[in-house]
Amino acid sequence: MVEACCLLTAFVFIFSGFTKAVDPQGGAIKIGEYLNTFGLSISDDGVLLQLLSVLESTFEFVLGVHLLLGLRRKIASVLSFVMMLFMTVLTLYIYVTGKISDCGCFGEALHLSNRDTFLKNILLLAFTTVTLFFPDRIVSVLNKGPHRGVQLYSLLFVLLVSLWSYHYLPLVDYRPYYIGQDIPGAMSIPAGAQAPQYKTTFILEKNGERKEFTLDNYPDSTWKFIDSRTEEVSPGYKPEIYDFAVFSDKDEEVTHDILHQKNYFFWLIFPRVETTDNGEIDAIGDIYDYCRRYNYGICGLTSSSHQAAEAWEHSAGIRFPFYYADETMLKTMIRSNPGVMLVKNGKILNKWGKNALPDEDSLTSALGKLSLTYGNVSHGMTSTIKWLLLFFIPLIFRIFAGRISVSLRNRRKKRANNIIGKQDLIKNNNTMRKKIVAGNWKMNMNLQDGVALAKEINEVCKADKPACGVIICTPFIHLASVAAILDQNVVALGAENCADKEKGAYTGEVSAEMVKSTGAQYVILGHSERRQYYNETPEILKNKVALALKNNLKVIFCCGETLEEREAGKQNEVVKAELEGSVFNLSAEEWKNIVLAYEPIWAIGTGKTATADQAEEMLAYIRSIVADKYGKQAAEDTTILYGGSCKPSNAPELFSKPDIDGGLIGGASLKAADFKGIIDAWKK
Numbered sequence: 256m257v258e259a260c261c262l263l264t265a266f267v268f269i270f271s272g273f274t275k276a277v278d279p280q281g282g283a284i285k286i287g288e289y290l291n292t293f294g295l296s297i298s299d300d301g302v303l304l305q306l307l308s309v310l311e312s313t314f315e316f317v318l319g320v321h322l323l324l325g326l327r328r329k330i331a332s333v334l335s336f337v338m339m340l341f342m343t344v345l346t347l348y349i350y351v352t353g354k355i356s357d358c359g360c361f362g363e364a365l366h367l368s369n370r371d372t373f374l375k376n377i378l379l380l381a382f383t384t385v386t387l388f389f390p391d392r393i394v395s396v397l398n399k400g401p402h403r404g405v406q407l408y409s410l411l412f413v414l415l416v417s418l419w420s421y422h423y424l425p426l427v428d429y430r431p432y433y434i435g436q437d438i439p440g441a442m443s444i445p446a447g448a449q450a451p452q453y454k455t456t457f458i459l460e461k462n463g464e465r466k467e468f469t470l471d472n473y474p475d476s477t478w479k480f481i482d483s484r485t486e487e488v489s490p491g492y493k494p495e496i497y498d499f500a501v502f503s504d505k506d507e508e509v510t511h512d513i514l515h516q517k518n519y520f521f522w523l524i525f526p527r528v529e530t531t532d533n534g535e536i537d538a539i540g541d542i543y544d545y546c547r548r549y550n551y552g553i554c555g556l557t558s559s560s561h562q563a564a565e566a567w568e569h570s571a572g573i574r575f576p577f578y579y580a581d582e583t584m585l586k587t588m589i590r591s592n593p594g595v596m597l598v599k600n601g602k603i604l605n606k607w608g609k610n611a612l613p614d615e616d617s618l619t620s621a622l623g624k625l626s627l628t629y630g631n632v633s634h635g636m637t638s639t640i641k642w643l644l645l646f647f648i649p650l651i652f653r654i655f656a657g658r659i660s661v662s663l664r665n666r667r668k669k670r671a672n673n674i675i676g677k678q679d680l681i682k683n684n685n686t687m688r689k690k691i692v693a694g695n696w697k698m699n700m701n702l703q704d705g706v707a708l709a710k711e712i713n714e715v716c717k718a719d720k721p722a723c724g725v726i727i728c729t730p731f732i733h734l735a736s737v738a739a740i741l742d743q744n745v746v747a748l749g750a751e752n753c754a755d756k757e758k759g760a761y762t763g764e765v766s767a768e769m770v771k772s773t774g775a776q777y778v779i780l781g782h783s784e785r786r787q788y789y790n791e792t793p794e795i796l797k798n799k800v801a802l803a804l805k806n807n808l809k810v811i812f813c814c815g816e817t818l819e820e821r822e823a824g825k826q827n828e829v830v831k832a833e834l835e836g837s838v839f840n841l842s843a844e845e846w847k848n849i850v851l852a853y854e855p856i857w858a859i860g861t862g863k864t865a866t867a868d869q870a871e872e873m874l875a876y877i878r879s880i881v882a883d884k885y886g887k888q889a890a891e892d893t894t895i896l897y898g899g900s901c902k903p904s905n906a907p908e909l910f911s912k913p914d915i916d917g918g919l920i921g922g923a924s925l926k927a928a929d930f931k932g933i934i935d936a937w938k939k
């Protein structure tokens with residue numbers, strides 16, 4: 256259920272992030288519309304909105320990939336929830352006020368009504384609420400290692416798509432003016448269907464006074480044209496293109512004329528001629544000369560005033576007929592100012608953005624002999640699927656390659672582990688780190704019960720040889736008696752603590768030397784219960800570790816974070832500080848006698864085990880910092896255990912993870928059968 260919610264949200268985010276990324280200018284226009292409803296008027300041609308648009312689509316896409324692959328699950332689920340909460344409130348607002356007719360949540364790829372968008376967002380909000388509460392149940396697809404690479408790959412992919420689309424034209428054209436489109440065909444209404452009615456409003460100015468006019472009351476030429484807009488006044492059958500209308504400088508409609516030119520016709524589109532990029536004047540001049548040479552049609556299309564068009568012609572030193580149309584329509588036709596369309600008989604043969612205009616180097620002979628008359632048709636859902644597949648295929652390969660290499664590595668290790676004996680637990684032979692299951696009895700068992708339990712464990716392990724090293728760590732009072740009955744080639748013995756002083760007047764303390772003299776080989780140090788209840792600081796622990804090693808005891812050194820620290824995402828930081836504070840001072844030689852145990856405090860004795868993925872993630876991290884400190888080989892050779900509510904039922908999954916080398920077991924080590932059940936997980 257959690258996974259289903261997460262996957263659905265992920266797919267929606269990836270799809271909507273991509274459809275927006277291919278059209279950053281469309282995104283900027285939409286953000287501008289939203290801001291406008293709150294009284295903020297910012298030009299969608301400016302850098303700010305373009306940047307916001309790229310950031311928004313990038314964020315959505317990358318977040319979708321995180322959810323899909325189960326990367327940074329906690330933060331990804333919080334961010335998706337916050338985002339959906341914001342979007343739901345926003346779409347409720349536009350649904351109620353009707354201030355925006357199309358939410359734009361899938362760019363131009365899919366248009367939903369405000370009501371449908373709101374319902375969709377409610378559903379996604381419910382999904383993200385589920386993942387918010389159970390982020391740990393999101394399946395993490397990647398084993399370890401490639402997380403960063405995958406994050407970077409998705410970030411680079413979506414950014415490149417955005418930047419390419421911004422620099423040239425949208426990578427996928429969702430708008431009806433795509434290359435190959437037959438505009439008159441896309442405008443036609445089937446016989447008998449009712450056509451929607453539109454009203455075009457013109458904004459004109461005279462003596463500083465601005466007024467709106469329609470075609471019916473259009474005033475004389477003493478009024479200066481400022482702007483125009485076309486609105487639907489009564490609905491009807493809406494063809495794919497319904498708003499294409501072009502006017503001459505006398506305000507006569509010339510739509511039919513320009514759509515039915517039998518010869519090649521270059522439309523130079525300047526949504527607003529005042530803000531057009533004049534760096535392209537030379538290329539426009541080349542197109543103009545070319546049209547004159549071969550007798551092809553050429554015209555300008557703009558939503559600006561006649562005066563502005565004339566001013567542009569004057570400054571460019573080029574003259575061709577200018578026609579006038581709605582700004583939104585022109586921006587829908589081409590996301591560039593200026594942009595060029597090559598049209599014949601109303602069919603779009605090619606499109607160029609301002610950064611890739613054809614120039615004298617490409618306009619070398621008649622169009623029939625050039626490849627310019629058939630641009631790359633890349634529009635609609637098929638193209639979207641193609642691009643998304645292009646994104647996913649390397650990712651799928653990476654995931655499978657990772658899985659195969661991990662399972663091969665595991666198999667090799669298992670085989671080697673079975674071949675190498677289990678007795679000499681800390682014999683560093685550069686080939687294999689030891690698998691260990693260690694019991695920590697804590698403050699349980701009187702002497703008689705403890706000896707009986709040790710005897711039972713010893714017997715079951717001798718009868719059925721473990722596939723891993725076994726250690727029992729007992730209270731001090733048991734050590735000598737248990738040492739006497741254990742076969743330490745099968746079950747080794749350890750203490751749960753030792754003093755931070757060598758010897759002397761420290762009433763009640765037991766030194767490392769004393770522990771060693773009982774016959775014990777190990778000592779647990781740094782356990783969270785000792786840190787918490789007996790105020791053992793990193794400094795004290797550092798002394799204890801030094802004394803234990805000096806007395807030839809091997810150290811099982813524990814680290815782990817509290818629930819609050821994990822919730823604040825500080826687990827790596829905490830664990831690193833614990834290791835740095837007490838054991839990272841050791842020499843490489845001393846390090847060979849250290850076993851690490853990661854025990855998240857929130858999982859100790861609570862029945863709340865860390866998931867195998869969580870434990871693996873932490874152990875892989877710990878191994879990586881050991882590698883930073885002692886080198887890769889030493890890290891590979893270091894045994895790292897997981898501890899915290901480990902039981903026979905969850906041990907096999909935990910131990911199947913490549914970085915988990917066994918367990919440090921509390922409660923379940925007090926019953927021989929349970930302890931043996933965990934030991935046997937290494938045989939599965």
Ligand code: 13P
Binds near residue numbers: 858859862920921923
């Ligand atoms: P539990 O297995 O009882 O959770 O205890 C873990 C532990 O603290 C081992 O040192």
